[in-house]
Structures are given as structure tokens and as C-alpha cells.
Amino acid sequence: MALLSLGVAGLVHADSSAAQIELQVRPRVCTLRAHEDACQTTVRAEWRADRNESLCLIIVDRPDVKRCWENYSEGVYSIELTFSEDLIVELRDPQLEQVLASQAVSVIREALQLRRRRHQPWSIWP
């Protein structure tokens, strides 16, 4: 089973209009063992702003994931995901043009030990 590091630190992103939006994503890190291909876990994103905002949460390169809020100052979204590369979670404006905050879930692979495959030109197998 992949090792998950929860962590507590959140990344604060300030946009140019002075709104302060804090996004926290858990887990922060997923560690894959040598025999594992992908992380399969619940990703929980929690955001908080110092005033009401309309925004959407998306995950880069995962168009199937999108959750929007209209005039809220905080929100929570959880989703079960399977991923093998770093996940980039972003809060964007409703038009999805401007990134308001972002956080990553990093995928770390244990050092793989590799060896030559035994190619067999003599084989009765099709």
C-alpha cells in the first residue's frame, strides 16, 4: 500500500485583488513502493478566504474533477482518486482563467531496483 504523508502545512496564495485565499490539500505526499504503479486514496481539499468568493476547484489534467462555489468564504471537497504523477489542485475564478491558489500532492517512488529481463528466443510459447 502506498504511504501517505498528511502534513499540515498549507500554501497561501494571494491574488492581485487583495483577497487572501488559503488552500490546504491532504495528503501532501504519496510514496509508491517498488511494486506499486499508482496511488489510490481520498484527496481532501479545504479552502478558506477572508471574504466571500466565487471560485472553482479543479485538478490539472483531470477534466473530470471540478467543483464550484458561489459567494462562499470556505469550502471542502473530497474525492477518491488514482494517480501516478503529481496532482496539482487549483482554485480558479469561475471562468477558470485565473489561478487563485494551488497545491500539489507529490508522488514519490521508492528507488526501483532493475535488472535485465530474460529474453528467450527458444520458446514454445506463442
Add this chain to the structure above:
Amino acid sequence: MYLIPRQWAAALVLILWSAAAAAQTPCRAPSADCVIVGKWEISLSIGYGERSNPIAANSDIPLHLLPQISYYGKRFFLENLELGFTLHETDAHMFNVIAAPGYDRVFFVRNDLQNIFVSASTVSLNAPPTAVPSFELVREYPIGGRRTTYLVGPEWLFRAGRFVGQLDALREVTGEHDGYEVRAAIATPVVQSKSSLVVSAGLTWKSSALVQYYYGVDGLYEPGAALNPFIKLGFVHPLSERWSFSTSVHHERLADSITDSPIVAEDSVTTFFAGFVLKVL
């Protein structure tokens, strides 16, 4: 009896060794050439194929579902029914000690693990003694089952440019016939793009004891050693990360010491298969 002249064999080994000495790319990432130590790989081929059966009155062998399993430890490995231990490995050479099942049993016992497939048919290959007509008299030669055997011995695998070679020298260790078998083959891709087309050629030398166990008839036919050459073409086209299309044809010519047996009706064995391969793990 077939013998490979020692001088020829030595010269061939020297040539191949020199060619293989050329630097090969070391393993840096999982690939078709490099496997992850400690990881099981399981795939399943689903399709249609058949292996012709040279034994008189025994039916051809259907191939529909073919599982493939492999596991590589730091030195131990398992490849389907073969297992082995790597004594020495470089980027160009691999020296193993392997244990492999005796191949010829597939013609006598339908449910031999080397014939793994799922079929509605439950016809047995080693049905009761079978009548084989001779030229003048109808005589009956019992074609009973043959026991599962394992052969053990050293193996040399090498890579030389686009060529991959294999040489196994095996002895039967399960107490059935104490025979010997040498398996040698070389393969090279003739098309290597997204798809690959690989041609292989080789030979199998079987000692007289081994040939006698499978193809001899007590008191009537005592064969000598056999040298069977073969050629194989294999094509693979990846369809997605987990699926690929695969087809292959393998043709083996049987030596006279086998085809002269009264229980053998054909002088070659042809195996073909076409289907889809699902990577399970």
C-alpha cells in the same frame, strides 16, 4: 545420430561472445528489456491458436487462453513454468541455472501445464492405447501418457546489437529417462517501431535417452538422438497501456529419429496464435 562439431560450436561461441561484448544500454528505467525487481507481472492472452500434434491419432492442441506469469528477484526468477537463478549478469550477458519442463509431453497429455488453455473440449490426448496402421498389418502401439519431467542446467543469454541469443544445456533430473537436451536460438527484430516483428531461429538437440522416452516403442523402435531446427515469427502491436495485439507462428522440423517412430505421423510441428494480450499486473 546428430552431432555438432566441437570446433564449429567453439567458433560460434567466440563470435557471439565478441559481438555481445559491444556495450549495451544499462537498465535505468522499466522497459521491455528491464524489469523491476520484486514485482510480479501477469498477463493473459485471449485469442485463437493451435499446435499441430505429430503423434498419430492424437489431435491438434487448441490454444485459447494463455496466462503468462513472471517474477524477478535479485537473482531468482520465475517465467511461467521455468525458474532459475542468475549466477552472473552484465548488460550484454546473463548466466543462469534454470529448471524447465520437458517440452515433448505436450503431445501426449492434453492437460500438461504447457498446454494451458481453456476450452469446452475435454478430449484427452492420452486416451487408451491407440491403433496406428502400418504398411501391411494393422498393429497397435500403446501411446500412453508421459510423466512431467524437469530438466536442469546452465543457460547463457546474450545480446549483440539487435540480436538476442540463448543457449541451454539441460539434463533431466526427475528420474524418468536421465536424458539431455540442448536448446539454442537467436532472435532479432525485423520491424521495430510502435509495432514489432521479431524473427527467431534455433534448434533443439535431444539425446537418445530422451527421444526413446517419448518416441521409442519397447522392443520395436529404439531411436537415436535428434536435432530439430525451428523458425518463429512474432508480431506485437500495442493498443493501449494494458492491451496489445499479438500473433505468432512457430514451425519446428522433426528429426528422422523422431519421424521414423511408428507412433509419429508428421514430420513437423506448427504452432500459431493470434489474439489480444491483457496486462493484468
